[in-house]
Amino acid sequence: ATPTADDIRRQGYMRIATTGLDAPYNYVDPDGQVMGFDIDWSRMICASLGVEARFSCLAWHGILPGLMAGQFDGVMSAVRITPERQANFAFSAPYTTDSVAVLVRQDNTTIKEIEDLKGLVVGTASGSILEATANEMAHAATLRSYPGLPDILMDLMSGRLDGAVVGRAGALYAIHTHNLPLKVVGRAIRPQPIAMILPKGATDLASAVSKAIADRQADGQARALADRWFKA
Amino acid sequence: MIDWNFMVTYSPRLLKACEVTFGISVTSLAFSTVAGLGIALLRLSSRRILSSAAWIYVWIVRGTPLLLQLFAIYYAMPMTGLRLDPWTAGILTLSLNSSAYFSEIFRSAIQSIPTGQTEAAIAIGMGPLQTLRRIVIPLSLRPALPPYVGQAITLLKNSSLVSIIAVPDLMQTAQSIYSTTFKVVEVMLMTGILYLIMTSLLQIAQTSLERRLSYYTVK
Amino acid sequence: MIDWNFMVTYSPRLLKACEVTFGISVTSLAFSTVAGLGIALLRLSSRRILSSAAWIYVWIVRGTPLLLQLFAIYYAMPMTGLRLDPWTAGILTLSLNSSAYFSEIFRSAIQSIPTGQTEAAIAIGMGPLQTLRRIVIPLSLRPALPPYVGQAITLLKNSSLVSIIAVPDLMQTAQSIYSTTFKVVEVMLMTGILYLIMTSLLQIAQTSLERRLSYYTVK
Amino acid sequence: MSIVSFRDVSKTFGSHPVLRNVSLDIEEGQVVAIIGPSGAGKSTLLRCVNQLERHSTGEILIDGTPIGGNQRKRDLIRLRQTVGMVFQSFNLWPHLSALGNVMEGPVTVLKTPVAIARQQAEALLKQVGLADHAAKYPGQLSGGQQQRVAIARALAMKPRVMLFDEATSALDPEMVQEVLRVMESLAADGMTMLVVTHEMGFARKVADRVVLMANGQVVEEDAPETFFTNPKEERSRAFLSRVLSS
Amino acid sequence: MSIVSFRDVSKTFGSHPVLRNVSLDIEEGQVVAIIGPSGAGKSTLLRCVNQLERHSTGEILIDGTPIGGNQRKRDLIRLRQTVGMVFQSFNLWPHLSALGNVMEGPVTVLKTPVAIARQQAEALLKQVGLADHAAKYPGQLSGGQQQRVAIARALAMKPRVMLFDEATSALDPEMVQEVLRVMESLAADGMTMLVVTHEMGFARKVADRVVLMANGQVVEEDAPETFFTNPKEERSRAFLSRVLSS
């Protein structure tokens, strides 16, 4: 029983899962409140549907199984649209895009584009677009997959990695917020649309969410939100 | 070096997460201790079917990852019509999982009791349950205690896996904090201390109980 | 329902990840068994300083999360000038961690040996090491075995934590596969079977060794 | 009617016969000493009385009621309570004090109120000469003291028969005397007793009947005077000459 | 020169004195029986000879060399090898066969080649009458058989002195005979032996000297004939009358 928009309205709230590990998209503040670009977007979408947004924070490896098992109505966690995912889930229209970036230490002068990582020790995040991109484009001597961005940043700073293939927005946010001795170099690689991911077959709900996204893009609220979270 | 302000700011959230970890762990510990004892007794049963069934249970439960067991209980059980909330599923999984490890610890301890001790109980007219409660359990306490506490601590640490189905425990909260703040040292220090406090309850209890059970070594 | 083709396609990658898990686990198991025995002996030493030091080691190592220990060794050690590669850091952490649990298992088993057994060895002129190797270890094998194998299995499962410093083990690989392909059931099934095969080596060894060590129960 | 009867009782371990068609009657108030070489089946015979060991064929009656076989567990346990047993190796429970060991049966099995059980236990410990040691743990008592606690523990269940399996053979000679004295006074009080022993002096002095076992069979059954001075069987004479020489 | 000498040896457990100024000399080839009531300190005396228990003051000399004190661990272990000990509770190692128990010392401690150690062990097992039981494990042997294996195990180290601590008191009368016979033949072969025993018959027949201990002190030291027929001390008479009555 995939939920329709009416089911959600009748229910009065939408159960949204996120990792809370992915600033600026989603993270948890000191009081335990979940915050971020995805969260604000979720609230706007739910407001349009006339329901309340209820968030669950859980590890990424628990999110998709939970969605498949009907534990959530949707996922807002900087989810990129890919063909494999489209075959198994429903997607709303994209609400933003993000690209892959190369991250190096500030004092590095030799790495300028992803191709320059060839033959080096490179880190990336496992089980994601990033891993595939790194595999196809970086031609690293050693490619190490980490569970999350913080682990990559730490090992980059520790000198064990020469460079890293990461998500652009998250990397920029981290460098900016915490003043890290790192920098993003090169072009924007493989920009990818980011959307809400919904249970397979929930096309009705997906189009209701897509309409809400389009409305907010039309009335300028989307722009304001992006400025707030991505001004770095 | 260390940002003390930061630690003060985040400690309420970590303390709150401790409650989750502690609650899940203590509940699961209670269930799995009882279940573990039951399985140990089945394993020691002279009926071949019972002891084989217990062997198979221990084999499979110790043999497969906790994550798989959690998924099976949380996501596959609803197919059978039984939908559990995350807390229940987490506690059930942890209890089942630990019970297999505990059962082997208990079995080993029970087997180290001289048969004369239980024969004396049977000869005086005790039934199997009375013998268990009054003689076997008290006497296996001493040899079971050190590995039992080790396994209880493992249970406490394993409880963090439950965060994968949306119960944010101490470890998950710690990861969440350092992934936005990058204060690895501070977060790990605080988390380490909180875990150390929780496990110290068990470890200090162990040491003092061992001392009290020293009659056992007077031979 | 189940996609068999998928399972065939991905099994080489999972099998390769098994090698990582198995390699790390077996190496760490060897180190931590030896270290655990050493710590158990320190803990049993009549010298107060040694036994207290061992108690503190066990208290802190059992008391803090493996993740924290891993971070301390991997990220904090370089500050002291010692930079370890992920494999070495992973094996070192797992070995230190497990050694504390093993030491308590061994201590409990050694304490269950009747003093007459070691006195007979001393009386015949054996030195402490000879007594240990020829009498104490063989006699504590039987009571230590069930909890030892339980802890060894825990070590094998815990080795997946090492993936956090970029050594992709079986569990990490499984998660990576299902989070791109969404075949949770297939991946978990295969992973479960692979873990079960690896742990069965230990569990079957346990059962057959127990049978061979049954002289111990002939009293 | 006899209080314990063996009727054609046999017992095998695997294919190894340990008791062969034993028939024996113990009358109320009698003291029967069972003697014989090692491996004769003496312990097994005793252990069959309270079914610590199940017999293979034949019947064992306690006060007329058969014990063992397909009997309901509950009835078996009830019947067992009428039989007290004292082991060679004492088997006191190390986690309970002397008093605790004696009180355990009445409180746990008979559900006697603790206060009453304590009074009775104290009286029993006094009877075996251990009034001053009630609070001590088994580890703090000498062998002879431990064995006397074990006797008090069995007596606390008010058994109709007492079984003693080499109750003195793990003890030093001086301690043997303490324990034998307690057993003698029990016999004098009219307790029915089945005593496996190597103390020929005790058998001669206290027993009403002496049973020599060998090879799983009863070889000879006699009044002690007859048995020790004029045994009927060749096997008995051989046994006596070997044992009395030491 | 005597092979074991105690010179003014005392031993306290905590504040409890267990040996008080014991002086005693054992000559090569002598058999000395140590008797006395329970708690007299007999076991402790024996256990000090090979330093299973450290004495508090005084000196113990083995073949002229002092043992214990601040001696280097290596020297202590070497000296211990010249002393064989047989325990009341056998203490055979359950994970080794009878042969394995006997070979263990030579192979592990003396580094004797396995083939030679095996031959010697087989010869020793034959000497104690157990040639046929070499492959059995302790759990499969009777008490008397186990104790004879324990004697063979001690002999395998070719000790100059053998200590026996109530080597027969956990045994049935028939088994006692087996073990005493082995001990007698050892004595006849000229082995120096220190024997704590309750077997007065054995003490009288085999010992060259009888030592009565009580309360941590040597009360009387005599040739057996004198001791058993005409003891000098009041304490000795009291002890003998109690023990011989059983």
Ligand SMILES: Nc1ncnc2c1ncn2[C@@H]1O[C@H](COP(=O)(O)OP(=O)(O)OP(=O)(O)O)[C@@H](O)[C@H]1O
């Ligand atoms: N659990 C058992 N399994 C196999 N055989 C056994 C078992 N218990 C006893 N036996 C055998 O049964 C026989 C009789 O043993 P039992 O202990 O009754 O003899 P006993 O007359 O009490 O001897 P002892 O004087 O040495 O105590 C022995 O040959 C013994 O080996």
Ligand SMILES: Nc1ncnc2c1ncn2[C@@H]1O[C@H](COP(=O)(O)OP(=O)(O)OP(=O)(O)O)[C@@H](O)[C@H]1O
């Ligand atoms: N480890 C110990 N700690 C404290 N006291 C002890 C210890 N070992 C022995 N004793 C005490 O030392 C005294 C002498 O003991 P020992 O065993 O030497 O006597 P024994 O003459 O061998 O007696 P038995 O005939 O009962 O064996 C006893 O009072 C005993 O309680």
Ligand SMILES: [Mg+2]
């Ligand atoms: Mg017997």
Ligand SMILES: [Mg+2]
């Ligand atoms: Mg003694």
